[in-house]
Amino acid sequence: MRPSRVLRTIREGKVARVLKLNISDAKIAEIFAAAQPDALWLCMEHTSATWEQVEHQIRAAKLYDVDTLLRVSRGSYSDYIRGYEMDATGLIVPHIMNAEDARKVRDITKFAPLGKRAVDGGNNDAQFTRVGFLDYLKTANEERFACYQIEDPEAMEHLEAIAEMDGVDCLFFGPGDYSVASGIPGEIQHDEIKAVRKRVAEVARKYGKIAATVTNRDLIGEYVDMGYNLLSVGADVIALANYADESMAAFDKALG
Template identity: 45%
Template sequence: MKLRPSRILRELRAGQNSTVLKLNMGDPRIVELAGLAGASAVWLCNEHVPNDWLNLEHQIRAAKLYDMDTVVRVNKGGYSEYVKPFECDATGIMVPHITSADEARNVVDMVRCRPMGRKALDAGNMDGLFCQVPLTEYAHHCNTEKFVILQIESPEALEVVEEIAAVPGYDMLLFGAGDFSHRIGKLGQATCAETVAARKRVHAAAIKHGKYVAVASLFGQKDQLIEEGTRVFTLGADVIELGNAFHKLVKDFGGANAAVSTDSVYANKK
């Protein structure tokens, strides 16, 4: 029996870029649609979405049908919030609102096995094939085929981003342009000069310390993001794409209040 390797890590190690689709909806069939589209991974959310652990397992299982990774943005909190997504066999976790190097080290300590951290071992869940692989193989897999993304989303975190980036044991930094612009009084201005400058600083710190760069949205700046060293790209979200598609369908038909000719209706019945 073989534990599943990470598709994103495989792509990044080969010098390729990876694509991610963000899902707010809990239906595993939407995960399958993302897989059919060819995405490298789906971004599932425990921070803002009312998901439950059993359904999360179903979503992760659906992703694996298409060799697609799953990234779970966790509730920022205690040990179980960080470890349980991995035990559901998520490929990676994303920890929001990291503000210090000590926080980053604490995350690594909780989710990595020795010598990188002190993760408590169970191996009786999906990530360990229900104790059907040796513990040494399981521990090695936790450290080499699972990844950790830390989010930098505030001016306070930006001031110490170089220290955060230098912490060993995690894989990527993701700059949260939405929350950062909000925190500096520029709500919704993800491409304003201050926010872009902050993003560039985060990206430069990540690359300097051997971390991959991920983004939450392109914001129409694909070429610039590639130039900054971005390797993991979130391309869109299910609620946005569905909303846009539904609006277009109604608009193309003639609007929500488009009049229907009663003459034509009765004519068709004759």
């Protein structure tokens, strides 16, 4: 199996860099992968992406030895493991609410003895049966990971119970949804959100788990100092929207 670039970066004591894609075209994935982030964040929770489109984006990223993190829809176990079997390196599972919720996700996404994940071995991740069966099981547990999104106030009282669980790889703080649920929509630098952001990083690192969140370029250093070692720092739709707006502004300025 292809080893994870994100995990390699983090195991070396460095911070993994992520770029997010809302557009499901493989060309966008290839353009962003060529910039050499550690991973591309793909999404099936909030976009119209199909499984086939995601599969092509995963292939495009692998051309540049770039991981893919697929945010899944909450659903049956097939909605989770299918991304892995297409060779996504990691999953992002939204709205983890408590330890029991986390345990169910762990059981779906990890092979025994850590979990109860169903096995096939005839897909992209196992090179269509070319990876030995026992090696496949072992390597999948070691080189594939799931990010548990903490984005609801209800989850905070269960944070340590989630983080201490064997097989939970990463806590991913989602400030947007957390701000909405807290009655301060969009105020992601509000003192309440800052405190939760710091707490998630502290608990993740306390239990040896990856601490992940989103940031902008100006705050990268602050978040790294806080303990985060996986940061999403940009998105295709932001880049395209800014480029289009700036181009039209330049046109209008040139014409007075």
